[in-house]
Amino acid sequence: MAAATAVVTPSGLEDGVSRSRGEGAGEVVVERGPGAAYHMFVVMEDLVEKLKLLHYEEELLRKNNLKPPSRHYFALPTNPGEQFYMFCTLAAWLINKAGRPFEQPQEYDDPNATISNILSELRSFGRTADFPPSKLKSGFGEHICYVLDCLAEEALKYIGFTWKRPTYPVEELEEETVPEDDAELTLNKVDEEFVEEETDNEENFIDLNVLKAQTYHLDMNESAKQEDILESTTDAAEWSLEVERVLPQLKVTIRTDNKDWRIHVDQMHQHKSGIESALKETKGFLDKLHNEISRTLEKIGSREKYINNQLEHLVQEYRAAQAQLSEARERYQQGNGGVTERTRLLSEVTEELEKVKQEMEEKGSSMTDGAPLVKIKQSLTKLKQETVQMDIRIGVVEHTLLQSKLKEKSNMTRDMHATVIPESAVGSY
8 A cells, every 4th residue: 555755844734645747846746556657558549449430530541641540659659750740630630620720730830839729729628738738749648648538529529429338249148957956966967067078078087878887787796796795806006006097087077157146146255255354454554554644743743833933033034134135136136237238338349449459450551561652653653654745745736736837827928928919910000
């Protein structure tokens, strides 16, 4: 019998009962029995049967081209990614079958959002989900089987399916003849049983008809030769060997029918007597254990009160220290905020300083570098050459212009002389 451990909480309450998963931390959770690890296999088998009742093979698997899951698909880890996608697909289909609109999840959807939506729909049905959502990311386990089983039950309720009592086939019972006295074993009954047993094992048993014939002949011989048996001539050793040889063949067994109600009644009486005898012993142990636990709890309660009274001043000091700590933390946060602001200003000033240093380095490198001076000299030389060429071109142009002016002037004088002479000649005449 598993004993629960009692825990004293700070409020002075004893806690020695088992807690369901999902309750507050600090409470004792009594370990489940060894068969609880295999409970999800049973739930998974029930889930497969419920899915078959919902016709999931025609409505879901064939439409989405999916393989039917095995009877222990979500109970054992095989492929977490594939199992999680199958879980989301089945959950969405069951929610839709239960009359709630739910979008079919895709392969690249956020798994956290999908799990949150499925759990919210599960809670809307009035089901509890007192476990972290991360338990469903693995794609297998008891939480996966629990969620799908609850959704399948809700879908069956929505379509109006109800479980009915099972109908067992009627078995034809053979008529049994109860003898007047069960302790009396008649020869005919022994013959019938031996005939039945001969078909199973002929070597271990002898035929009773032959035995009766041999007995009849022996009786006749005994009545005819009563004087001969008065003096035995049989050796005792040979007689013992013969008895050992035929003893296995003389064994008579009566088969018991397990369907007989008398056997069941006898078994019930035996179990009842065993339970009563065990209850007497167990009740004493349980009463003793109850008394010990009660005394222990009383001791713990009194000790706790004593400790609380003795440590009351320390508790007050602790509360005062907690208040000082909270004040110090507030001051630290305020100071930390000022340090953060000044650190930001320092980083800005440092960046500006780096920029100024970079500009100074660029200007210094440009001042000490002789390449620009060489380029200037080359440019001046080139300008001088171009100036000389321009002066030559200007001289040539001036010379050409002067020649054209002189030529034009000579032409004008010539024309003037040509016009003046004829006028004089006309005047003389």
